[in-house]
Amino acid sequence: MVSVPGVCIAATASGTGKTTIATGLMGALARRMRVAPFKVGPDYIDPGYHGLAAQRVGRNLDSVMCSRERIGPLYAHGSAGCDIAVMEGVMGLFDGRITDSPDDAGAGSTAEIAALLGMPVILVVDVRGMSQSAGAIVRGFATHHPEVRIAGAIINKAGTDRHAEVCRRAIENTGVPVVGIIPRIDKVEVPSRHLGLVTAAEQGGAAVDAVARMADMIESYVDIDAVLDLATCHYDGPAWDPTAEVEPVAAAPRIALASGPVFSFAYAEHTELLGAAGAQVVEFDPLHEELPECEGLIIPGGFPEEHVEELAARRSVTAAVQEHIAAGKPVHAECAGLLWLLKTLDAHPMVGAIGTHGAMGRRLKLGYREAVALEPSVLYDAGQRVTGHEFHHTALAEETATGFQPAWGWRGWDGAAVAEGFISDTIHASYLHVHPASVPQSIAHFVRAAAAHR
Known part of the structure; x- marks a missing residue:
């Protein structure tokens, strides 16, 4: 079977706005088509917001708990009947299980899951406190692993128009296109506490409103058609049943x-x-x-x-x-x-x-x-x-x-x-x-x- 195409929203580190952007993208796309939402790793909280955004249950892809062999089948099962999938990464792109074994290095990371599915990565880069260095960061991530394809970048927390343009040029000089530039915007993030974000189930109507604001933000500052053009998935096996x-x-x-x-x-x-x-x-x-x-x-x-x-x-x-x-x-x-x-x-x-x-x-x-x-x-x-x-x-x-x-x-x-x-x-x-x-x-x-x- 041919799998549903998808994009992976990853980041250089936690705290860069990855969840807000991934959830907003799911919500913006869901206004046009059927979206399958996924989260890398064991996290329960983000999929709750993903489900609100996509109006379809959020699912996890965890190669440590479920094995590498089950990732493709679980993806095919969770995306059945959809037009596109959006997968949010965990932590930084290459951050996975910490182990002393070199064979397990990067296990469970966003990079591993994206490589298993042949899915393009859109890298979120928080550019606060930098300008041309954004290009060096993207170049490093783009060349770190041959099986991981950085297909695009989204600049987040841009300051002035000039700051945004300098960062865009620096990134695109590496050969990676910038598909969105998001300024510093307040009141679009979800409140957090000791174990991460406050759950969607606890937020109720406030969570629905927050997700709608995220989707509005993506529609205003991200080239959604460019994102759709990047979407692919190379898995062609059976679905989990x-x-x-x-x-x-x-x-x-x-x-x-x-x-x-x-x-x-x-x-x-x-x-x-x-x-x-x-x-x-x-x-x-x-x-x-x-x-x-x-x-x-x-x-x-x-x-x-x-x-x-x-x-x-x-x-x-x-x-x-x-x-x-x-x-x-x-x-x-x-x-x-x-x-x-x-x-x-x-x-x-x-x-x-x-x-x-x-x-x-x-x-x-x-x-x-x-x-x-x-x-x-x-x-x-x-x-x-x-x-x-x-x-x-x-x-x-x-x-x-x-x-x-x-x-x-x-x-x-x-x-x-x-x-x-x-x-x-x-x-x-x-x-x-x-x-x-x-x-x-x-x-x-x-x-x-x-x-x-x-």
Whole structure:
């Protein structure tokens, strides 16, 4: 099959305006055609804004968690039926997983994903504090890796007209065309906090307005036709198909999926695999809705610490989750989901299923983890290996709890053994985020566990 053409919006570093420009481009293009939005890496927040801009679910392309071989199929699946794809990079163009192995250098980087897809890169260059040096930066990025093609550049944060022109000439003297020059504009960015941008689910109407302003900005300052002329993709293989990954159960269990402002960190492929495995997925917002009748409960990641008082006040939902657990029905809780199952979070009462406490801390735990399942659970077989991602500021008072075994084991940067998470016969709770497309059988395993209660 011939893949949908696309462009990759990358940058020299974080903080250059890449997300604003990529989201604005998605929104501007969506006013003309069908746009498939993608984000490189494990990030959950940017795809929420991408989805608002493109009016189509935002998806991630992560070669570390999902493998290089799945990138093309996942891209073809996510862009099916669209006219163009826009992929936002992560950090700087060549920034990837940090590892001591030279074979893994750049793994998961924007450059790797763009090269795997044969997708042209449009480099965002923040020119504050420079002029002719913009050309040297673009030349360096354009010649750093032979498989990565810098097809265009967008100048961001230009000052005067003369400053913009000097930067444009410097960049175009390298042979890379400038397809947009954006001045210094206030009030088009999304507010941020300790783990990045405030989520689209939390912003509500303000997020919709912010995305519209981003699209207006791109229409005013970027040559959209020039961007369309650059779009290509060289992947010509099959698309990823969730129905080919798992066998459906006959019982069709109902699985409740927590969502809303607190629990918004879920990959699109998760619900697709649940459906392919035979589940009926029912989303609910614990801040405003009751737990629906269900045989299984999934609580994704998010920001419970930002809504902890509201969450603690929802005692009817807490009681329903406690009853669900007491009935022996399976629960999959990931990061924020783990925190909700604790006794307390920042001294506010939570569900109380796991006998320890959580609190915000100063230390950020961040990075990919090569983990092994230490015991069998409602998701994994003992000894099963996964590559997941950890990203949180909270910490637990105790790493163990009565009635639970550790979910995962891995080696830290210093080589020390790490045991993490909590599993019982029916609960799997962990800080580790795992992309479901990398372990589809774990989703089928959970659906089967839920089907036993149908």
